[in-house]
Amino acid sequence: MSWTGKILRVNLTEGTCKSEPLNMKWAREYLGQRGLATKYLAEETDPKVDPLSPDNKMIMATGPLTGTMASTGGRYSIITKGPLTNAIACSNSGGHFGNEMKNAGWDMIIFEGRAPKPVYLLVENETAKLMDASEFWGKSVWETDEGLKAKHQDPMLRVATIGVSGERGVMYACVVNDLHRAAGRSGVGTVMGSKNLKAVAIRGTRGVRVKDPLRFMQVTTEQKRVLAENAVTGQGLPAHGTQVLMNVINETGALPTRNFRDVQFEGAHDISAEAMATPRKTDGQTNLKTNQGCFACTIACGRVSQLDQTHYTVINRPEYWGASGGLEYEAAWALGAATGVSDLEALTFANFVCNEQSLDPITFGATLAAAMELYDLGLITKEQTGGVELTFGSAEALTTMVELTGRAEGFGRELGLGSKRLCEKYGRPDLSMTVKGQEFPAYDPRGIQGMGLTYATSNRGACHLRSYTVSSEILGIPVKTDPLQTDGKAALVKAFQDATAAVDSSGLCVFSTFAWTLDNIAPQIDAACEGEWTAEYLLEVGERIWNLERQYNLAAGLTAADDTLPKRLLKDAAKTGPAKGLVAGLDKMLPEYYELRGWTPDGVPTTQTLQRLSMA
Amino acid sequence: MQKALLIDPGKCTGCRQCEMACSFEKEGVFNPAKSRIRVFDFHTEARFVPYTCTQCEQAWCKTACPVGAITLDARTGAKIVHDNHCVGCKVCTIACPFGTVNYNVDTGKVVKCDLCGGNPACATACPTNAITYIDAEQTGYERMRAWAAKTDNAPVVA
Numbered sequence: 001m002s003w004t005g006k007i008l009r010v011n012l013t014e015g016t017c018k019s020e021p022l023n024m025k026w027a028r029e030y031l032g033q034r035g036l037a038t039k040y041l042a043e044e045t046d047p048k049v050d051p052l053s054p055d056n057k058m059i060m061a062t063g064p065l066t067g068t069m070a071s072t073g074g075r076y077s078i079i080t081k082g083p084l085t086n087a088i089a090c091s092n093s094g095g096h097f098g099n100e101m102k103n104a105g106w107d108m109i110i111f112e113g114r115a116p117k118p119v120y121l122l123v124e125n126e127t128a129k130l131m132d133a134s135e136f137w138g139k140s141v142w143e144t145d146e147g148l149k150a151k152h153q154d155p156m157l158r159v160a161t162i163g164v165s166g167e168r169g170v171m172y173a174c175v176v177n178d179l180h181r182a183a184g185r186s187g188v189g190t191v192m193g194s195k196n197l198k199a200v201a202i203r204g205t206r207g208v209r210v211k212d213p214l215r216f217m218q219v220t221t222e223q224k225r226v227l228a229e230n231a232v233t234g235q236g237l238p239a240h241g242t243q244v245l246m247n248v249i250n251e252t253g254a255l256p257t258r259n260f261r262d263v264q265f266e267g268a269h270d271i272s273a274e275a276m277a278t279p280r281k282t283d284g285q286t287n288l289k290t291n292q293g294c295f296a297c298t299i300a301c302g303r304v305s306q307l308d309q310t311h312y313t314v315i316n317r318p319e320y321w322g323a324s325g326g327l328e329y330e331a332a333w334a335l336g337a338a339t340g341v342s343d344l345e346a347l348t349f350a351n352f353v354c355n356e357q358s359l360d361p362i363t364f365g366a367t368l369a370a371a372m373e374l375y376d377l378g379l380i381t382k383e384q385t386g387g388v389e390l391t392f393g394s395a396e397a398l399t400t401m402v403e404l405t406g407r408a409e410g411f412g413r414e415l416g417l418g419s420k421r422l423c424e425k426y427g428r429p430d431l432s433m434t435v436k437g438q439e440f441p442a443y444d445p446r447g448i449q450g451m452g453l454t455y456a457t458s459n460r461g462a463c464h465l466r467s468y469t470v471s472s473e474i475l476g477i478p479v480k481t482d483p484l485q486t487d488g489k490a491a492l493v494k495a496f497q498d499a500t501a502a503v504d505s506s507g508l509c510v511f512s513t514f515a516w517t518l519d520n521i522a523p524q525i526d527a528a529c530e531g532e533w534t535a536e537y538l539l540e541v542g543e544r545i546w547n548l549e550r551q552y553n554l555a556a557g558l559t560a561a562d563d564t565l566p567k568r569l570l571k572d573a574a575k576t577g578p579a580k581g582l583v584a585g586l587d588k589m590l591p592e593y594y595e596l597r598g599w600t601p602d603g604v605p606t607t608q609t610l611q612r613l614s615m616a
Numbered sequence: 617m618q619k620a621l622l623i624d625p626g627k628c629t630g631c632r633q634c635e636m637a638c639s640f641e642k643e644g645v646f647n648p649a650k651s652r653i654r655v656f657d658f659h660t661e662a663r664f665v666p667y668t669c670t671q672c673e674q675a676w677c678k679t680a681c682p683v684g685a686i687t688l689d690a691r692t693g694a695k696i697v698h699d700n701h702c703v704g705c706k707v708c709t710i711a712c713p714f715g716t717v718n719y720n721v722d723t724g725k726v727v728k729c730d731l732c733g734g735n736p737a738c739a740t741a742c743p744t745n746a747i748t749y750i751d752a753e754q755t756g757y758e759r760m761r762a763w764a765a766k767t768d769n770a771p772v773v774a
Contacts, residue, residue: 099632103648209645213644290629294631
């Protein structure tokens, strides 16, 4: 309690499914989900492994609070070595799949090897078997989800699957569950495809037990009230979703535009939360239909949108007329501001296709933006794109290319490489806006300095979710810091990284931390789980996880030289807005960060640090 | 005063706090599969709909039960399944037009909403007031009020 204490080990090469007990010593040290699965991966695989070889493993992992009434307690993660980055990959998703896995009685599912032909895993409580997936291979996420439910005559199956992009080696395929929630980044879906594993379908009816039920109900009820009374989690996120940020970040001068050439986008308002809620001129309907909560979540930030049926993308295509997962901020930025496209319906369509074919919309949009810059410079030509003008601001380029990339056809195969490999191939590696091969999300580190350090040091490559200092630098949570200053950011980034690593290992959603600190979270874990769980101990767990991921990456061959930013952000100053004249001041923060971490100047954890964390 | 569950699908976000609260109250575990209330996700229509027993006055389940295992709780109006009498024949699950009586394979008995004895856990847990427990004779009150607010009392000027 509240682990199920069981792992399902699936050997795809041999076609076997076996149950084994969870290592409870490791659970005590690494909590669950992100931390615990990383421990298993680090212990069981060589960090130098080719991510797309059968020797890599892929782990689906829940946290101890997954499947409980703790608000946001429905998360699961996929942990593996990522093909986009050749580093540790850990992608987190909501929806209902995580709860179903936990209710079926499994803390984790470890996939090993490679199936000789396409298969899917069917789990019904303690029964698990690999099934022939030939009828689903080549199908989209949506077709596979529907097809599996029909085949097994069970509308209550929860499905996590890849679309065509994941089968055909697009380097940033995600794994989509419940139609439009995704373990999104670093190519975890590409790993799944490389294993010939199309889908995981689960029904769980066993129930989740907690240590002290009455105390758990009491404390989770109290903490739900904290979320409800907070302005961000109680009002901003449910009403506007993460898209509430579009205009805010643009005004801050930190909205990367046209592959980071600019830091403000003239079309920001047209693709914002406000625009999604404004009736369209064409049909009088709003793009946004309603908000949606993932399992157990009382915040409900998810967007559900519906396209204008007269929009050029969907004329005579009724399969796209229904409501589906709408634009979140990062996707709206990548598909919109990064490419210079301000057609909200085109962005929404592109987002639908990303869900349908399991593309990470951040990396896809950012890669298209890089391709647009190469096209602008004459390094990619119309002949290579199949006649499509890849100009910044072209909605047609966006919507054509997302479909081609989703199916890995035509120029979509090139875009499927990700921007690092694409820009190297076309001779301008400096135009790839990536760290460790992974594209930046929607915050320009010239305008939000802490995010520069966040990106440079993120263990899974550029990512906002590893230490969301935007919270402090823009929103003032938990304390306001100046986004244009580098002073104090090393400590801020470390604090966010450690706390977030613990939250990502608990089964809870990191968005809860707009209102909750570890002081709010620890009592919930303590009431649910064996042992004693304090905020101080969770912070130690978080720091241990961070160092474990770091050690994995170092063993994989990464070095301090990989903790950097593209030249554009370090040399080219922001042209407009509050950050005008500024570059990302990474050099002012990184040495202090290493020191605070207890790492050598070369970014290697010292023996003393590892001993302090009981890791050596 | 008798109360009834009032469900307003327009306020539901699909979070399933109600299903967990129900299963915890009735089974002692968090297990949506065992919940007496279910949330349906009509995702292409952007609608989430919680659904459970409405406690029919002329209860088909109660009428159909061959062993008298379903009785009326006069205080709450709930139709209650008595496990010590239920033989698991499932006739009530066929009789119920709404599908809200279901069989539990672990116990061999049927389960249905009993309004938690007058303090329904689902309504307490719902974060958006999509499920409330109010005066059984006034379930239309808020909807009437909304329409009443749209009435223009100003005299028509010719």
